[in-house]
Amino acid sequence: MRWLTLLATAAALAPKDDKSLALWLLEPSRTIDEVRAGTETLAARPPTQPCDALALCMASWAASQKQQGDLLPKLAAKLAPRLSEAVDSPRCAEVLSNTARAFAVDAGNFAVVSRSFAAAREVGACADDAAPFRGAAPADVAEACLRSLDAHAATERLGALDDFAVYSASGVIDRADADELLRLAEDQWTASAAAGDATNNYRTSETASLRDDASRASKAVDRVAARAAALFGLPRSCCETLQLVRYASPAAFYKPHLDCLEEAGQVLLGGQRVGTVLVYLNDVEDGGATRFPALGLEVAPRELQAVAWANVRADGVPDVRARHEALPTAATKVAVNCWVRAFPGADAL
Ligand SMILES: O=C(O)CCC(=O)C(=O)O
Ligand SMILES: [Fe+2]
Numbered sequence: 001m002r003w004l005t006l007l008a009t010a011a012a013l014a015p016k017d018d019k020s021l022a023l024w025l026l027e028p029s030r031t032i033d034e035v036r037a038g039t040e041t042l043a044a045r046p047p048t049q050p051c052d053a054l055a056l057c058m059a060s061w062a063a064s065q066k067q068q069g070d071l072l073p074k075l076a077a078k079l080a081p082r083l084s085e086a087v088d089s090p091r092c093a094e095v096l097s098n099t100a101r102a103f104a105v106d107a108g109n110f111a112v113v114s115r116s117f118a119a120a121r122e123v124g125a126c127a128d129d130a131a132p133f134r135g136a137a138p139a140d141v142a143e144a145c146l147r148s149l150d151a152h153a154a155t156e157r158l159g160a161l162d163d164f165a166v167y168s169a170s171g172v173i174d175r176a177d178a179d180e181l182l183r184l185a186e187d188q189w190t191a192s193a194a195a196g197d198a199t200n201n202y203r204t205s206e207t208a209s210l211r212d213d214a215s216r217a218s219k220a221v222d223r224v225a226a227r228a229a230a231l232f233g234l235p236r237s238c239c240e241t242l243q244l245v246r247y248a249s250p251a252a253f254y255k256p257h258l259d260c261l262e263e264a265g266q267v268l269l270g271g272q273r274v275g276t277v278l279v280y281l282n283d284v285e286d287g288g289a290t291r292f293p294a295l296g297l298e299v300a301p302r303e304l305q306a307v308a309w310a311n312v313r314a315d316g317v318p319d320v321r322a323r324h325e326a327l328p329t330a331a332t333k334v335a336v337n338c339w340v341r342a343f344p345g346a347d348a349l
Contacts, residue, residue, distance in 0.1 A: 009037045018042060033121075086104075136316040137272040141234075143314045145274045145340075148233030154319035155231060155308060159297035162273050163314070164321040166292055166299070169277060170308040172227045173336070178304060180220035180279045181336060185244045190255070192245065204252040205326070208244040215242070216299035225347065228338030229275035231308055240339040240340045241269070242279075247288060247326065247333040256293060259339060260311045260318035270349050271342025272312055279306040279336040288329030294321040301333055 016024060024030070025038045096186055136142075147164075155167040173181075185208035191206040215221050225239035232238075247253070248278040259276045261267050278290060280301035290307055297309045313319045326333075 009034050013038055013041045015263055030222055033053045037267050037279055101228040110321055126348050137274050137312050139316040141342045142274055142312045142316040143230040149231055149308060149310060159295040159301060161295050161321050164319055166297055166309045169231055169308045169321050172277060172306045173224050173279050173304055177220035177223055184215045184218060193201055201253045206246045210242045225338060229340050230276060232275045232340050234340055235344055238341050240341060240346050243337040245335050245337060249330045251328040251330050253328040256323045256325040258318060258323055266272050270346035273339045274312050275310050276343050277338040277341040281334040284331050284333045287327050287330060287334040289327045291323055292324050294323060
């Protein structure tokens with residue numbers, strides 16, 4: 001029986017590249033046997049690219065979570081000589097240092113992590129070494145984001161509840177860039193993945209994620225992502241791959257939800273989604289407002305206008321006041337989601 005399990009695990013591991021294998025390892029449902037097999041596989045692979053170091057860090061974390069402490073020296077031995085290579089790549093240094101920050105929560109286990117801290121600090125990619133990971137964003141980042149959004153010249157408060165506010169934002173996109181995004185999205189529309197229970201009719205929209213090469217090379221995408229991130233005082237590379245959302249008849253909707261990420265691996269890699277900038281690409285006359293139940297606020301879609309809010313509180317913890325929904329509309333409504341993450345490098349994930 002054990003044999004069969006190991007064979008099945010080996011078959012599941014073989015086709016995964018380092019990053020997807022590391023993400024697979026981080027899923028909470030992984031059994032100890034799977035973490036062992038996956039970590040051994042990763043440690044035994046010949047090095048292919050600098051970011052192997054990141055995957056090794058993540059594997060260390062997974063092994064530690066499952067109390068497989070004896071795997072750590074093996075990973076450390078492989079990781080140590082690769083760190084200097086990793087920090088030669090600025091992007092990798094950023095991601096690595098952010099991951100190392102997240103690991104600080106289990107600092108007791110992490111000789112490996114302290115080495116990556118040191119290496120990242122050497123290249124100035126890591127300012128502090130203790131931002132505990134609980135799905136939260138580092139508090140310093142969260143607080144600065146909230147301040148930036150409130151003070152930004154392009155934002156105006158639409159509604160608030162205590163220290164949570166929703167803003168309108170102008171100048172994130174112009175008509176030419178909107179048309180370029182729509183063109184890039186053209187053959188990429190698919191039914192939106194359901195949040196929560198796939199059977200509960202939670203969401204009836206369509207989604208287009210601008211992940212293809214043409215989108216990656218697009219100046220229009222760059223401009224929109226940079227402006228969205230700038231509202232929160234963050235660099236362009238904090239903005240995730242842009243995601244267009246489209247609602248069409250009959251009466252498409254998206255029920256109340258939080259935009260914050262729940263999956264540990266995703267939060268570890270790019271940081272929490274500290275902010276959302278939702279840019280409407282057309283007017284919607286009938287329905288289709290974005291509604292914030294906690295504030296009793298409804299924002300009607302207006303062409304080229306954006307609505308922006310923070311998804312985390314000043315202490316970095318996901319903010320339940322940011323729950324929002326798309327009310328049904330029979331008219332077509334198209335908008336662009338710009339999710340701004342706490343760590344630079346999120347655009348490459
Ligand atoms: O379409 C809207 O008004 C909201 C969209 C949204 O919340 C989302 O896509 O996460
Ligand atoms: Fe949302």
